[in-house]
Amino acid sequence: MDTLKNMLSPLGMNTNALQDTLKLVVIGGTVETARRISVSAWNGFVDSFFLTAHFSQEDYPYDWLMHWLSKQPAWGRSREFEITTRTVSRSGITQSTTGDLDEEDVDEDEDALIHGRKKRKVAFIPSLDTTHTIYYRGHWLRITRTKRYPDYGHGAALKISVVARSNDILKKLVLEAKREYEKDAEHRVHIFMADTTYACWRWNGARQKRPLSSIVLQPGVKDMLLADCKDFLASEDWYAERGIPFRRGYLLHGVPGSGKTSLIHSLAGELGLDIYVVSLSSKGMSDNTLTTLMSHVPSRCILLLEDLDAAFTRSVSRDSSSTGVPLGGTTTTNNESDGSTLSLSGLLNSLDGVAAAEGRLLFATTNHIERLDPALSRPGRMDVWVNFTHATRWQAEGIFKCFFPSKPKNPPVDSAETSSPADEKTDVSQKNLPVPKRKASGHTIPVLEEAEIAELAKRFADTIPENELSVASLQGYLLKNKLRPRECVDEVGEWVIQEREMREKLKKEKAEREAKEKKEAEEKERKEKEERLAKELEEKEIKEKLEKKERAKAKKVHRVEASLKLDSANSSTSNTVIGSSGPNTPTEVTLPAVVAAVKCESSSSSSESDSSNGGIEADTEESITSEEELEKPIGGSINVVTKEVGKEKWVAVKGQLEASD
Numbered sequence: 001m002d003t004l005k006n007m008l009s010p011l012g013m014n015t016n017a018l019q020d021t022l023k024l025v026v027i028g029g030t031v032e033t034a035r036r037i038s039v040s041a042w043n044g045f046v047d048s049f050f051l052t053a054h055f056s057q058e059d060y061p062y063d064w065l066m067h068w069l070s071k072q073p074a075w076g077r078s079r080e081f082e083i084t085t086r087t088v089s090r091s092g093i094t095q096s097t098t099g100d101l102d103e104e105d106v107d108e109d110e111d112a113l114i115h116g117r118k119k120r121k122v123a124f125i126p127s128l129d130t131t132h133t134i135y136y137r138g139h140w141l142r143i144t145r146t147k148r149y150p151d152y153g154h155g156a157a158l159k160i161s162v163v164a165r166s167n168d169i170l171k172k173l174v175l176e177a178k179r180e181y182e183k184d185a186e187h188r189v190h191i192f193m194a195d196t197t198y199a200c201w202r203w204n205g206a207r208q209k210r211p212l213s214s215i216v217l218q219p220g221v222k223d224m225l226l227a228d229c230k231d232f233l234a235s236e237d238w239y240a241e242r243g244i245p246f247r248r249g250y251l252l253h254g255v256p257g258s259g260k261t262s263l264i265h266s267l268a269g270e271l272g273l274d275i276y277v278v279s280l281s282s283k284g285m286s287d288n289t290l291t292t293l294m295s296h297v298p299s300r301c302i303l304l305l306e307d308l309d310a311a312f313t314r315s316v317s318r319d320s321s322s323t324g325v326p327l328g329g330t331t332t333t334n335n336e337s338d339g340s341t342l343s344l345s346g347l348l349n350s351l352d353g354v355a356a357a358e359g360r361l362l363f364a365t366t367n368h369i370e371r372l373d374p375a376l377s378r379p380g381r382m383d384v385w386v387n388f389t390h391a392t393r394w395q396a397e398g399i400f401k402c403f404f405p406s407k408p409k410n411p412p413v414d415s416a417e418t419s420s421p422a423d424e425k426t427d428v429s430q431k432n433l434p435v436p437k438r439k440a441s442g443h444t445i446p447v448l449e450e451a452e453i454a455e456l457a458k459r460f461a462d463t464i465p466e467n468e469l470s471v472a473s474l475q476g477y478l479l480k481n482k483l484r485p486r487e488c489v490d491e492v493g494e495w496v497i498q499e500r501e502m503r504e505k506l507k508k509e510k511a512e513r514e515a516k517e518k519k520e521a522e523e524k525e526r527k528e529k530e531e532r533l534a535k536e537l538e539e540k541e542i543k544e545k546l547e548k549k550e551r552a553k554a555k556k557v558h559r560v561e562a563s564l565k566l567d568s569a570n571s572s573t574s575n576t577v578i579g580s581s582g583p584n585t586p587t588e589v590t591l592p593a594v595v596a597a598v599k600c601e602s603s604s605s606s607s608e609s610d611s612s613n614g615g616i617e618a619d620t621e622e623s624i625t626s627e628e629e630l631e632k633p634i635g636g637s638i639n640v641v642t643k644e645v646g647k648e649k650w651v652a653v654k655g656q657l658e659a660s661d
């Protein structure tokens with residue numbers, strides 16, 4: 001220290017201050033080193049004793065765990081967590097809600113309504129980028145949720161670490177989370193929509209299952225479809241043994257509002273499958289996108305291709321006038337203006353090419369089966385066809401019974417005891433629905449005797465014309481009268497007349513609109529044709545004038561050359577032209593230079609006339625004038641004189657015209 005003092009004293013530095021600084025540096029360095037050592041020791045300890053599992057948002061286990069975590073009471077004691085009223089899913093939190101986050105919402109009846117709105121369930125989930133510790137089956141779990149691509153707002157991941165000798169505890173956790181998730185999802189059908197931008201599937205929400213009994217179709221149709229689907233799902237080995245691709249296609253075709261989509265949703269609920277929906281006419285759909293999407297469909301699901309006939313058209317209209325027919329065989333592509341380049345061959349390949357997923361049930365719907373390419377609807381691609389028609393009387397009766405619950409004759413102790421063999425034979429959709437268990441939501445549905453309902457349903461069905469109105473329109477009428485079953489039947493005849501009149505009116509309006517549109521289109525086409533012809537004519541005239549002008553110029557130059565040659569022949573001694581380099585000094589100008597000067601003058605006069613007269617017309621007139629002038633016989637010599645006026649030199653060419661003189 002003394003040595004240091006001796007060394008620093010000539011520099012005039014205060015040794016005490018320096019000592020203090022050095023002490024601080026040493027202490028700070030020691031503390032930081034100790035911190036780093038302890039962190040790395042902790043990480044080493046964690047790495048060697050903790051088991052860690054990673055879950056990515058793109059995969060199902062992430063959903064299960066997030067669902068499980070949202071149900072853990074531990075979050076109630078946590079000092080940091082995220083509260084959401086949205087459903088947690090693979091593609092992020094996507095179900096939009098209005099989010100009524102008041103205290104009474106928690107733990108209350110989910111079905112309760114406040115001011116007509118359903119109460120929201122509140123979920124507590126781990127907040128981002130924070131490590132949480134929760135206790136599970138005698139172990140402390142360290143849970144970290146991170147966002148892998150924060151800029152894009154998606155790509156979350158979950159990391160769960162636990163101190164344990166074997167990974168059994170983590171396996172148990174994942175299986176428990178899966179069981180709970182599936183139990184909760186049991187009453188719901190998950191819908192995934194195709195995202196054409198990223199060629200991936202986006203979770204679109206979970207819908208309440210629709211009971212199959214609420215779909216009223218001709219007897220046997222639902223049972224046949226359900227049995228066929230079940231049989232297919234259970235015959236993977238059978239298909240494999242015979243080398244048949246494990247795929248099955250169903251084509252549901254027929255009039256709008258006849259229950260095609262509803263039946264698919266209902267079947268999905270019954271079979272416990274998710275629905276993956278592709279709209280082939282959506283923006284940006286291409287062969288590659290569709291193939292990628294199809295190859296990412298899970299093995300057990302329903303793949304729904306909606307409005308198959310609209311695949312190759314952008315038309316929003318689905319009526320008979322819209323052109324949905326693939327026009328040119330397998331190479332037909334749809335509109336490319338919005339980036340959609342789907343071809344029929346691309347669609348066929350994606351359905352049953354090598355990359356196509358196996359084990360899926362393909363359902364396709366169309367309102368115009370006649371427009372489908374036979375290649376698309378052939379067996380192997382579409383194995384079962386079901387035709388949906390307008391409502392029959394049988395359907396009308398069934399849907400009426402669906403709407404109005406009836407009082408059971410003798411309240412059953414056990415439903416199994418009361419079901420008679422006759423009941424078993426009856427289609428479920430022809431039975432009355434039981435009185436709803438839910439609390440009445442402000443209005444009361446009158447509950448009539450079963451016999452009365454049956455009689456009303458019969459009268460209702462008798463008034464409905466066979467195969468004329470859609471089931472959706474009947475549903476609309478019944479919805480309007482859901483509290484007045486008797487009046488509903490009394491007034492149905494009147495409603496049918498109104499419906500007919502309305503349809504006639506709409507038909508007429510549509511015909512008028514179409515006629516008007518056609519006329520406008522024709523008028524537009526005629527105008528465009530006229531404009532095109534006028535333009536062509538104008539262009540032709542301009543071209544002719546330009547050609548004439550060119551000819552005139554060429555003629556002029558030719559004549560000047562000829563007369564110069566003549567002149568030079570006449571005056572063999574002086575074939576050079578007199579000019580002037582100074583005020584009075586003649587200068588020799590060679591013949592090509594003169595020709596160039598003439599050309600130059602001619603073009604400058606044209607361009608002057610161009611600019612002064614403002615266009616081709618003037619230019620052409622000028623050239624015509626020069627042409628006329630040149631028509632006059634040129635007999636004399638040409639004097640080319642260069643003069644200098646001030647400092648400017650110029651060349652003049654003058655033709656001595658015999659005739660004019």
Ligand SMILES: Nc1ncnc2c1ncn2[C@@H]1O[C@H](COP(=O)(O)OP(=O)(O)OP(=O)(O)O)[C@@H](O)[C@H]1O
Pocket residue numbers: 214215216217255256257258259260261262263365366367388399471472473475
């Ligand atoms: N057969 C039916 N049984 C019960 N409800 C039906 C039936 N047909 C139609 N509906 C009702 O009509 C509405 C429209 O039905 P849905 O969307 O299933 O018809 P769709 O045939 O798929 O029509 P589109 O061809 O226009 O898509 C639904 O609310 C559904 O409840």
